[in-house]
Amino acid sequence: MKPNLRREYVLNEIASYSSQAQAAIALGTCPRVISQWNRNKAQPRELAVRVVQLLQVLKEKGIEPPPPITF
Helix, strand or coil: CCHHHHHHHHHHHCCCCCCHHHHHHHHCCCHHHHHHHHCCCCCCCCHHHHHHHHHHHHHCCCCCCCCHHHH
């Protein structure tokens, strides 16, 4: 996937959350990274795209994603 398409794909998922903090938790990253993606200071990696795909499949199936593991 081309970087610009990858960025738009991930940003669309981020927009589905009520805050950048909630999006960061769901995507397994920190709000600073989400902010960098939003301001075009950084490009999401392929792993972020895969996480978005998996989250969408879970939502479509009516399955709530598990909470993040805190160590």
